[in-house]
Amino acid sequence: MATQAQPEIVVSTPPPESPGKGRRPLALSDYLWAMPALILVVGVIHAGIAANVFYSLFDWSGVGSPTDFVGGANYSKLLQDPVFWQASRNTLAFAVATVAIQLTLGLALAILVRTKVRLRGLLRTLVFVPVVLAPAVVATSFRILLTPDGGVNHLLQGLGLSGFDQAWLADPKTAFGAIILINVWQYTGYSFLIYDAAIGQIDRSVLEAARIDGATTWQLSRTVVAPMLRGSHLVLIVLGFVSSLKMFDLVFLTTGGGPGTTTQVLTGYIYRQVIAQFHAGYGAALSIVLVLAALVFSILQVRLSTSESR
Amino acid sequence: MYRSAMRRAAVLTAIALAAAGLAGCGSGSKGQAQSGPVALTWWGWNAFDNVQAIKEFEAANPQIKVTYKQYAYNDYVTALRPGLSSDKGPDVFQVQPGDLTTNFGPLAVPVEDHAAKDLGKDWASSFNPDGLSQLQLDQKQVALPAYMSAAGLVYYNKKILDQYGLGVPADFDQWKKVCATLKARNVKCLAHGAKDAWVNTDVYLSLINSIAPGKVYDAIAGKASWTDPEFVTAMSAWSELFTSGIIPAGATAATEYPDAQTTFLEDKAAFIALGTWNTPATMTKTGQVDAQKTVTKKIDGLFLSAPFPAPVTGDQPTRLFGGPDNGYAVSAKSSKQDAAFKFLEFLTAGDGQKIQAAGGNIPAITSVKVATTDVIDPSQVADIERQQQSLTSLIGPRQIPYSDLSTALGDALSAVAAGTSSPEDALKKVESASKSVSR
Numbered sequence: 048m049a050t051q052a053q054p055e056i057v058v059s060t061p062p063p064e065s066p067g068k069g070r071r072p073l074a075l076s077d078y079l080w081a082m083p084a085l086i087l088v089v090g091v092i093h094a095g096i097a098a099n100v101f102y103s104l105f106d107w108s109g110v111g112s113p114t115d116f117v118g119g120a121n122y123s124k125l126l127q128d129p130v131f132w133q134a135s136r137n138t139l140a141f142a143v144a145t146v147a148i149q150l151t152l153g154l155a156l157a158i159l160v161r162t163k164v165r166l167r168g169l170l171r172t173l174v175f176v177p178v179v180l181a182p183a184v185v186a187t188s189f190r191i192l193l194t195p196d197g198g199v200n201h202l203l204q205g206l207g208l209s210g211f212d213q214a215w216l217a218d219p220k221t222a223f224g225a226i227i228l229i230n231v232w233q234y235t236g237y238s239f240l241i242y243d244a245a246i247g248q249i250d251r252s253v254l255e256a257a258r259i260d261g262a263t264t265w266q267l268s269r270t271v272v273a274p275m276l277r278g279s280h281l282v283l284i285v286l287g288f289v290s291s292l293k294m295f296d297l298v299f300l301t302t303g304g305g306p307g308t309t310t311q312v313l314t315g316y317i318y319r320q321v322i323a324q325f326h327a328g329y330g331a332a333l334s335i336v337l338v339l340a341a342l343v344f345s346i347l348q349v350r351l352s353t354s355e356s357r
Numbered sequence: 358m359y360r361s362a363m364r365r366a367a368v369l370t371a372i373a374l375a376a377a378g379l380a381g382c383g384s385g386s387k388g389q390a391q392s393g394p395v396a397l398t399w400w401g402w403n404a405f406d407n408v409q410a411i412k413e414f415e416a417a418n419p420q421i422k423v424t425y426k427q428y429a430y431n432d433y434v435t436a437l438r439p440g441l442s443s444d445k446g447p448d449v450f451q452v453q454p455g456d457l458t459t460n461f462g463p464l465a466v467p468v469e470d471h472a473a474k475d476l477g478k479d480w481a482s483s484f485n486p487d488g489l490s491q492l493q494l495d496q497k498q499v500a501l502p503a504y505m506s507a508a509g510l511v512y513y514n515k516k517i518l519d520q521y522g523l524g525v526p527a528d529f530d531q532w533k534k535v536c537a538t539l540k541a542r543n544v545k546c547l548a549h550g551a552k553d554a555w556v557n558t559d560v561y562l563s564l565i566n567s568i569a570p571g572k573v574y575d576a577i578a579g580k581a582s583w584t585d586p587e588f589v590t591a592m593s594a595w596s597e598l599f600t601s602g603i604i605p606a607g608a609t610a611a612t613e614y615p616d617a618q619t620t621f622l623e624d625k626a627a628f629i630a631l632g633t634w635n636t637p638a639t640m641t642k643t644g645q646v647d648a649q650k651t652v653t654k655k656i657d658g659l660f661l662s663a664p665f666p667a668p669v670t671g672d673q674p675t676r677l678f679g680g681p682d683n684g685y686a687v688s689a690k691s692s693k694q695d696a697a698f699k700f701l702e703f704l705t706a707g708d709g710q711k712i713q714a715a716g717g718n719i720p721a722i723t724s725v726k727v728a729t730t731d732v733i734d735p736s737q738v739a740d741i742e743r744q745q746q747s748l749t750s751l752i753g754p755r756q757i758p759y760s761d762l763s764t765a766l767g768d769a770l771s772a773v774a775a776g777t778s779s780p781e782d783a784l785k786k787v788e789s790a791s792k793s794v795s796r
Binding site: 193303 | 431434456459460461463464551552607608609610611760761764768771772774775777
């Protein structure tokens with residue numbers, strides 16, 4: 048088989064460094080270019096984190112200046128706080144479930160639109176539209192749809208499945224699962240988009256070669272396409288976990304963390320401690336734990352993307 | 358030359374952007390001399406008929422201009438923290454008994470001196486005593502009440518009950534029978550938003566104040582245990598509301614406003630457990646015009662109130678519990694405190710009370726009678742007058758002044774409602790939270 052010349056990928060590489068030659072020393076103006084971004088990142092985000100560390104050392108209501116220094120007491124308190132652990136477990140379960148389902152569905156849909164030509168554009172649009180909807184709109188709509196006399200139960204009754212009627216968000220057995228599925232409905236389109244773009248980058252000759260060798264679509268997807276999308280998997284997993292750590296609006300607007308605290312997540316618990324219970328110091332300590340968790344994923348993402356690019 | 362130009366551009370751009378960023382963080386002009394009218398800012402989350410209040414106040418005090426800033430409740434609590442610590446915050450702000458008074462009261466100017474000077478030494482005697490006592494902090498009056506309200510009631514739609522030949526239940530046994538009849542007619546019984554801890558707490562206080570009148574206030578004060586049998590009985594009755602069908606399925610994911618209230622106003626449920634603050638929306642023509650904006654179906658029910666049914670047959674239903682629905686305070690950071698107090702006194706002791714009365718709210722000034730001329734049906738006059746009378750003999754407050762305890766009780770009620778905790782286990786957690794509260 049004649050090999051077809053592929054367009055060369057142009058990668059800009061820095062010239063080889065030689066000591067004392069080729070690079071001018073950095074001037075003050077070079078640093079100034081970075082100043083606007085530095086002001087934003089350091090002034091807002093890093094200073095905010097530093098302030099949280101400071102406040103977490105106080106028993107403070109969030110009103111006036113903190114005066115009651117308690118050292119690490121807020122951190123030892125959270126270790127014995129059952130709601131903190133429940134919220135942490137829920138956050139982790141939410142991350143694992145949504146990432147796993149969204150990646151699987153996103154990849155399946157991306158392969159589908161790449162193999163089925165008809166209505167491909169419509170399918171792409173339908174899958175992606177929920178991503179651009181405001182979470183407040185999605186949460187409010189589903190809250191109405193999932194009431195005992197809402198649209199979902201009417202649909203089930205229409206299909207002759209009356210026995211599956213549920214107070215979906217009110218029943219602790221189904222509430223958390225319902226929230227996960229709402230998130231999957233909204234954000235699968237994002238995974239789909241990344242996979243669709245990544246599949247478009249795969250060299251067609253590889254796929255054709257596999258086909259010539261007799262690979263079925265399933266085999267092609269599993270043994271050729273999926274491994275070649277490793278970078279996309281990693282990015283989606285890391286971003287999925289980080290956005291799960293930040294999950295707040297959907298839970299707050301659907302169940303408010305209830306019934307009881309069965310659907311509480313870390314951000315919701317922080318909000319409750321700071322706003323409803325006036326424990327800004329303890330809320331700051333909880334926030335620092337959340338920041339540390341996010342930091343782990345950030346480091347992971349940097350390392351993985353670095354190893355990918357090598 | 359090009360490099361030099363680029364460098365200059367970089368320097369100028371960075372300086373400009375940094376300056377813009379810093380300007381955004383800056384405090385702006387400060388300490389400008391006041392000329393012309395004094396401008397007051399008034400912050401709140403649900404200041405009743407604020408437009409009319411400002412209109413009347415400014416007409417009587419043309420040298421003072423008031424701007425009202427409305428927040429959603431949670432945003433209000435968030436905004437008030439920095440607001441009261443800076444000179445950019447409100448001059449007059451809304452508070453509630455309980456957490457808000459406890460946490461924001463220290464940032465308010467005590468009213469005693471101003472009130473004595475402006476209203477006379479005997480100023481306190483004209484207020485409902487509960488209206489004042491629940492807005493005190495460390496024996497100082499940090500706010501004055503806007504109007505009085507109390508819970509311990511159910512509002513019912515008489516049109517629905519009459520349609521099916523049903524009466525108003527006095528106890529749970531009667532209520533369950535009424536609910537069974539309504540359910541058979543596809544009408545919900547008690548519309549309830551159990552996602553909201555505050556309304557769950559109101560109902561629980563109704564139950565415990567019927568079973569053991571007043572004992573809950575001993576438990577709140579740490580002088581009685583939440584695991585005592587009376588509390589367990591009340592918590593079991595709370596559970597029974599859900600298991601017996603008085604409260605329909607799905608309530609634990611519903612909010613009181615707007616979910617439950619909409620269901621009630623649209624004739625889809627016969628009862629709702631709200632307090633006297635619900636009277637304007639359900640019994641006055643003006644209030645119902647506003648309520649109509651929140652629902653799609655035309656409101657045509659006949660709404661009245663009754664004591665929350667007693668959980669134990671033969672017991673008396675609860676007496677009403679409550680106090681000031683909300684109140685107003687003057688910020689210690691305000692640079693216009695004389696004008697701010699003039700406005701505060703207008704709202705709480707002056708013509709502002711007549712605005713409350715005209716709207717169907719029960720004034721905190723006992724000599725001002727709630728208006729009954731605007732009722733939708735003449736039968737509601739006696740109901741409103743009975744509410745005002747009941748507010749002079751409250752069994753206790755609605756709010757629990759310790760946020761950890763009120764949160765623990767809210768969690769316990771939610772868990773029992775959802776069936777994830779037994780009444781006994783839930784109350785053990787409440788008792789544990791109660792013990793950790795520093796009173």
